[in-house]
Amino acid sequence: MIGGKPQYLHQTTYGNAGGIHTAKPMFVMKNNGIYRSEYHPEGKSEAALYNVRGNHVFAAGAHPNGPSLNAVYEIRGDKMHTTTHHPEHSPNSHVFTLKPHA
Numbered sequence: 001m002i003g004g005k006p007q008y009l010h011q012t013t014y015g016n017a018g019g020i021h022t023a024k025p026m027f028v029m030k031n032n033g034i035y036r037s038e039y040h041p042e043g044k045s046e047a048a049l050y051n052v053r054g055n056h057v058f059a060a061g062a063h064p065n066g067p068s069l070n071a072v073y074e075i076r077g078d079k080m081h082t083t084t085h086h087p088e089h090s091p092n093s094h095v096f097t098l099k100p101h102a
Contacts, residue, residue, distance in 0.1 A: 006030040008037065009080065009096040029098065033060065056083075 008025035033048025
């Protein structure tokens with residue numbers, strides 16, 4: 001979280017979050033966790049899908065593939081990038097842009 005306020009994760013390319021793209025945020029980052037937002041195709045989640053530690057993001061127990069020991073995303077400023085531990089790692093681009101409001 002930047003400044004203690006929730007950050008909304010907006011898709012940066014088509015094909016994310018189940019093959020759809022929308023201007024609405026798919027996820028929200030709050031309380032050191034990342035949750036599905038009400039705009040996500042699967043609906044809002046009560047349990048965090050990801051845990052945020054510093055600028056690294058790890059899959060949590062509620063993630064469909066289970067928790068990860070290695071960070072799958074890295075936060076750089078207001079952009080979220082995949083790491084080499086992400087199955088769709090792309091070193092040349094980011095997958096989400098973080099914004100303070102929906």
